[in-house]
Amino acid sequence: MSRPALEVADIFRDRGPAWRKAHAGHVSLEQLKVMSAIERCRTAELGGHVARCEDCAYTTIAYNSCRNRHCxxxxxAAAKQWLADREAELLPVPYYHVVFTLPAAIADIAYQNKAVLYDLLFKVSAETMLTIAADPKHLGARIGITSVLHTWGSALTHHPHVHMIVPGGGISPDGQRWVSCRPGFFLPVRVLSRLFRRLFLRLFLEKLVAAHQANRLSFFGDHIHLADAQSFAAYLAPLRKAQWVVYAKRPFGGPEAVLAYLSRYTHRVAIANGRLITSDQRGVTFKWKDYRIEGRNRYKQMTLATFEFIRRFLIHVLPKGLHRIRHYGLFAKGSRADNIARTRELLAIAKQEGQPTA
Known part of the structure; x- marks a missing residue:
């Protein structure tokens, strides 16, 4: 594969030193490490190896990769291995795609408290799906979930949301049969939204307040006043009426479509090198997608001052140790292999008995 004409690494190497100097004391250690890794990736600084053809003696040097998850x-390579593992786990049923998005007010403080609030977004959204699926009025089964955290919008803005990939059905509570969802319809979005909001009121705010009382939250800039307990309570009060966004997309075309989607989403970073157009005195110009517009007109170009581009890229650096791909329910790590094996058995039984599995 040929090297893109412009890379994030080029921008960091060119303007990174000046940006770091201008923002000294206001950049986290993790952000500095990401910048350094991207700047050094596949250069002589990381070493490399020499490959030589035995037939024609052609020799080439391949430099080592930084392997940073933000590069x-x-x-x-990481996506390829991860996908190979998931391919072996795919079930012969339809798969559905659900997206949970944080409202802007919570996203604002999430940026300043990534480890706490991103973790809450994962847990509350997963509990929503598991709870409503277990309800006999809706599905009455234990389901599996693969969740992927994205923190960006197409213009590199801070937009935390979780993409969920869910099989169209689950195992009955007694473990004796596979329960399929209705064709083309997984769970009612209106019910999801109401339940997500209710769990948010009971769970999310509860845990958020507990984190505040335990001094696990940090605030700065325009939100520094939220360090005060009364100010924080007043800030949260209007959120009890906030509209949580739950978006259910059409079901995937089949297991191959699931893999194709996952290959694009699981190991994506804030911006791919292929979206960069130019970097000059005006700033960095890149392609972005305006989701408010339908059709070809949604594809646009944006130019940001170089320092602003670097800032936007770095706000998506995740805290050390925070996993951005998680599995719940039937796919939870400790019991995933056994649950998948049992699911295949139940699907085979349903097929033999002529029962629908989709």
Whole structure:
């Protein structure tokens, strides 16, 4: 694969030193490490190896990758291995795609408290899906979930949301049969939205307040006043009426479509090198997608001052140790293999008996 004409690494190497100097004391250690890794990726600084053809003696040097999960060049190999593992786990049923998005007011403080609030988004959204699926009025089964955290919008803005990939059915509570959802319809979105909001009121705010009382939250800039307990309570009060966004997309075309989607989403970073157009005195110009517009007109170009581009890229650096791909329910790590094996058995039985599995 040929190297893109412009890479994030080029921008960091060119303007990174000046940006770091201008923002000294206001950049986290993790962000500095990401910048350094991307700048050094596939250069002589990381070493490399020499490959030589035995027949024609052609020799080439391949430099080592940084393997940082935020590097636009280093996700291919990791994604390939991850996908190979998931391919072996795919079930012969339809798969559905659900997206949970944080409202802006929570997203604002999430940026300042990534580890706490991203974790809450994962847990509350997963509990929503598991709870409503277990309800006999809707599905009455234990389901499996693969969740992927994205923190960006197409213009590199802070937009935390979780993408969920869910099989169209689950195992009955007694473990004796596979329960299929209705064709083309997984769970009612209106019910999801109401339940997500109710869990948010009971769970999310509860845990958020507990984190505040335990001094696990940090605030700065325009939100520094939220360090005060009364100010924080007043800030949260209007959120009890906030509209949580739950978006259910059409079901995937089949297992191959699930893999194709996952290959694009699981190891994606804030911006791919292929979206960069130019970097000059005006700033960095890149392609972005305006989701408010339908059709071809949604594809546009944006130019940001170089320092602003760097800032936007770095706000999506995740805290050390925070996993951005998680599995719940039937796919939870400890019991995933056994649950998948049992699911295949139940699907085979349903097929033999002529029962629908989709």
């Amino acid at each position: 636009p060049k280093c996700q291919g």
